[in-house]
Amino acid sequence: MPREVLTIQVGQCGNQIGCRFWDLVLREHAFVSKTAVYDAALSSFFRNVDTRHANLPSLPVGDQIRTLKARCLLVDMEEGVVNSLLTGPLAELFDARQRITDVSGAGNNWAHGYHVYGPTYRESIEEKVRKAAEQCDSLQCFLLLHSLGGGTGSGLGTYILEALEDYMPEVFRFVSCVCPSRDDDVVTSPYNTILAMRPLIEAAHCVLPTSNDALAGICNQISARDAGEDAAQATLIDLPQDERQGGRRPPRPARTSRTASAPPRKRDTESVVEAAMLREAPVPRSAGERRPRSAGAERPFDRMNSLVAHLLNNLTSSMRFEGSLNLDLNEITMNLVPFPRMHFLLASMSPLYFGKDPRLVSRGFHQMFSDVVTQGHQLMNVDPRGSTYMALAFLVRGSASIADVNRNIGQLRKKLKLLPFNEDAFKIGLCKVAPRGLPYSVLHLGNTCAAHQMFSHTVKDFSRLYSRKAHVHHYTNFMEREEFDQAFETVNSLIKDYIHLDMLHETPTSCYPEAAAHNSASMLLAPSSFASATGQGPAGRFVPRPLI
Numbered sequence: 179m180p181r182e183v184l185t186i187q188v189g190q191c192g193n194q195i196g197c198r199f200w201d202l203v204l205r206e207h208a209f210v211s212k213t214a215v216y217d218a219a220l221s222s223f224f225r226n227v228d229t230r231h232a233n234l235p236s237l238p239v240g241d242q243i244r245t246l247k248a249r250c251l252l253v254d255m256e257e258g259v260v261n262s263l264l265t266g267p268l269a270e271l272f273d274a275r276q277r278i279t280d281v282s283g284a285g286n287n288w289a290h291g292y293h294v295y296g297p298t299y300r301e302s303i304e305e306k307v308r309k310a311a312e313q314c315d316s317l318q319c320f321l322l323l324h325s326l327g328g329g330t331g332s333g334l335g336t337y338i339l340e341a342l343e344d345y346m347p348e349v350f351r352f353v354s355c356v357c358p359s360r361d362d363d364v365v366t367s368p369y370n371t372i373l374a375m376r377p378l379i380e381a382a383h384c385v386l387p388t389s390n391d392a393l394a395g396i397c398n399q400i401s402a403r404d405a406g407e408d409a410a411q412a413t414l415i416d417l418p419q420d421e422r423q424g425g426r427r428p429p430r431p432a433r434t435s436r437t438a439s440a441p442p443r444k445r446d447t448e449s450v451v452e453a454a455m456l457r458e459a460p461v462p463r464s465a466g467e468r469r470p471r472s473a474g475a476e477r478p479f480d481r482m483n484s485l486v487a488h489l490l491n492n493l494t495s496s497m498r499f500e501g502s503l504n505l506d507l508n509e510i511t512m513n514l515v516p517f518p519r520m521h522f523l524l525a526s527m528s529p530l531y532f533g534k535d536p537r538l539v540s541r542g543f544h545q546m547f548s549d550v551v552t553q554g555h556q557l558m559n560v561d562p563r564g565s566t567y568m569a570l571a572f573l574v575r576g577s578a579s580i581a582d583v584n585r586n587i588g589q590l591r592k593k594l595k596l597l598p599f600n601e602d603a604f605k606i607g608l609c610k611v612a613p614r615g616l617p618y619s620v621l622h623l624g625n626t627c628a629a630h631q632m633f634s635h636t637v638k639d640f641s642r643l644y645s646r647k648a649h650v651h652h653y654t655n656f657m658e659r660e661e662f663d664q665a666f667e668t669v670n671s672l673i674k675d676y677i678h679l680d681m682l683h684e685t686p687t688s689c690y691p692e693a694a695a696h697n698s699a700s701m702l703l704a705p706s707s708f709a710s711a712t713g714q715g716p717a718g719r720f721v722p723r724p725l726i
């Protein structure tokens with residue numbers, strides 16, 4: 179019996195990703211389930227309600243589907259995105275009473291989101307969470323969707339995470355967050371990210387970070403591949419010109435000289451992220467097949483969000499469909515997170531595609547296993563080669579057998595460095611239903627010590643601004659300046675923990691519950707050794723240096 183997940187989407191990015199996710203999940207379910215019955219699988223993410231009554235009573239599993247309502251809260255301190263969800267093609271899916279919006283926004287300021295909007299809306303958020311929880315048989319976990327670079331998702335999102343820890347400590351808190359790209363247009367994004375990291379480290383059970391750099395890189399890779407295919411398919415497409423392009427400007431000509439796997443060349447004037455956001459979506463490949471538009475016209479970030487939606491869809495598929503080895507979000511957390519603060523998982527997927535109807539991406543089952551341990555398929559720019567893995571999961575969709583999966587894992591494990599006391603740390607999920615249009619897919623989640631690379635460049639960007647106290651006054655309007663130092667120290671000590679575990683295979687003392695309270699990890703290394711610990715020191719080598 180699947181248990182329910184309550185999704186809380188916060189800020190522009192969180193709501194836009196949520197919108198893509200719900201659209202994908204609904205389409206997939208409609209494709210797989212040919213009956214109009216509200217089944218247990220649907221109940222994990224949706225309520226079935228009777229709209230003839232104003233209070234929308236829930237109908238039990240086994241009834242005919244009347245109206246599905248997503249189990250989610252829509253939170254944003256600007257109204258635009260939430261309004262567009264509530265009036266757009268998916269409007270019926272959302273319960274407008276489960277929205278929390280304001281008008282003026284958090285101005286890309288974590289402190290405004292956390293310290294102003296947090297306390298202002300706490301009661302209302304708790305009330306809506308309570309209501310949503312009461313509508314569940316057995317609430318399994320909260321799933322928070324947000325970005326770290328802005329103000330609302332970052333500040334209010336992490337405030338909500340901590341409030342959930344106080345309010346319902348027994349319910350797991352799973353987070354999917356988007357990290358800013360290095361050339362993000364929000365100048366304060368390094369501050370917002372580091373300030374948001376502290377609650378993410380302390381109050382989340384498991385975090386799946388994705389970065390806009392990595393998402394953009396993948397989008398550009400897919401575009402290059404599809405452009406090649408389009409050129410080959412052009413003569414097969416028999417739709418009027420403007421119908422084919424959804425009435426938009428024509429796609430750029432295919433670069434025929436490029437190979438399918440080669441990344442597109444970056445133009446001087448265009449960042450990788452801009453390129454990924456601005457390029458047209460691919461033209462449908464066959465006659466009669468139109469670009470799906472149910473979630474509205476394509477907007478910036480849509481294709482990047484589509485990748486995150488695929489990630490979330492694959493992550494939760496075994497909660498929604500049958501399979502011989504089901505793996506829910508709590509089991510992932512339980513199996514992949516041996517130490518509480520080291521809960522940032524590196525995700526990679528194969529095959530990679532946009533949209534709801536995949537082009538037939540010709541990846542063999544074995545190729546997919548090789549793909550997911552390569553950087554081109556990772557949703558975060560981190561190089562895990564040579565780093566120690568604490569645990570790994572492979573969530574396979576399609577009719578693969580456990581023997582097939584084990585054979586592939588057997589090959590992979592020879593190349594991976596594992597913790598000596600945890601060498602069997604492989605978790606497998608097998609979901610019978612493959613993504614629509616594909617025979618198989620593989621989602622890999624790795625808890626690797628290389629995770630500290632996720633934060634290293636943000637730490638550098640943070641230090642560059644903070645050393646000159648640039649923009650700090652915007653924050654001290656709402657918080658004490660010490661909060662910067664505390665957040666920095668928390669992130670810094672986590673980085674050291676990862677490096678320590680990687681090098682010594684010893685559990686850092688901050689990972690023992692009693693020591694965590696004293697944050698003694700920072701005592702493992704002299705403060706000045708941080709630069710060398712991150713590989714940036716003159717020696718370029720990590721040398722643990724006890725203080726006493």
Ligand SMILES: Nc1nc2c(ncn2[C@@H]2O[C@H](COP(=O)(O)OP(=O)(O)O)[C@@H](O)[C@H]2O)c(=O)[nH]1
Pocket residue numbers: 188189190191192194195284285286325326327328329330331332356357358359362363364367390393478479482483
């Ligand atoms: N991948 C992705 N990134 C987004 C999206 N919207 C905004 N961002 C990024 O998120 C950060 C700004 O956060 P945003 O969600 O707009 O701010 P908020 O509304 O205050 O939470 C910047 O790094 C943006 O590049 C989105 O829909 N998808």
Ligand SMILES: [Mg+2]
Pocket residue numbers: 189190256283284328330
């Ligand atoms: Mg906003």
